[in-house]
Amino acid sequence: MVGRKPYMVGHQEFAALYRVQAPMVSQWLSPSRGALDPGTATVVSGVRYWPLGFACRYGTLTPRQKLLDEGVKARLMAEQGEGWLADLGDELPPMVGQHEIIQAFHLPSQGTLATKIAADGFPRADWFLSGSRLWLLETVLDAVPELRARARSVVWEPDEHVVKALREGTYDGPGSQVLTRGRHARYPR
Structure with a gap:
């Protein structure tokens, strides 16, 4: 590797x-x-x-x-x-997008994270795929000390239960499932 x-x-x-x-x-x-x-x-x-x-x-x-x-x-x-x-x-390795990051840090809204990303106050994405930013979970966790140092109102305390589930591949919170739309929505994925 x-x-x-x-x-x-x-x-x-x-x-x-x-x-x-x-x-x-x-x-x-x-x-x-x-x-x-x-x-x-x-x-x-x-x-x-x-x-x-x-x-x-x-x-x-x-x-x-x-x-x-x-x-x-x-x-x-x-x-x-x-x-x-x-x-x-x-x-x-465990990968995260905005949904998982919001859950891992109990952020009040997607706008809070989007603002942090837009202001270059968040680690650079590991991937930019099909219009979406993705990070290795470890990239985000490694940035916690810097995020805390620059924070005004967000605590940036990772929820260990969410982090553990992401690492083990058992995360089932928001963003863990594809929401199928259209005529195939009735079929299980």
Whole structure:
């Protein structure tokens, strides 16, 4: 394993790897197609993300094989910096988005966190995928002393129960499930 973080992709990056539009990934996930198992993804703040290693291998797993764009793969790896190529069998570190951070610190609102991020008062995101910022849990926890030192009204005291659940992969709070909409909402995910 090289680096602290695995290379990851969201819907947009997954689609770019195969030169299709992002909605196609949702179609692959639909129960009627069954081409992409939702269980292959990790859910962060209610959105699915995949290890890049799996996303690259996916094209060989379908009945109609899909051609991987190696240039997109190289670009994604360069954009994400030093990391390692994870697959489904690899142990992914705990990752968090805004929903999990709000719960971990019992922040009064999403606006409190968004303001902190916008003011450069929060650690730089480890990933920016499909329009969303994601962090390693450890990146956020390592920043607690600095967050406390610069805080005016937020205590920045992590809830150990939430942190433990995130580390163990048992977190079931806000953002832990994808809320399916549309005609496939009745199918279990």
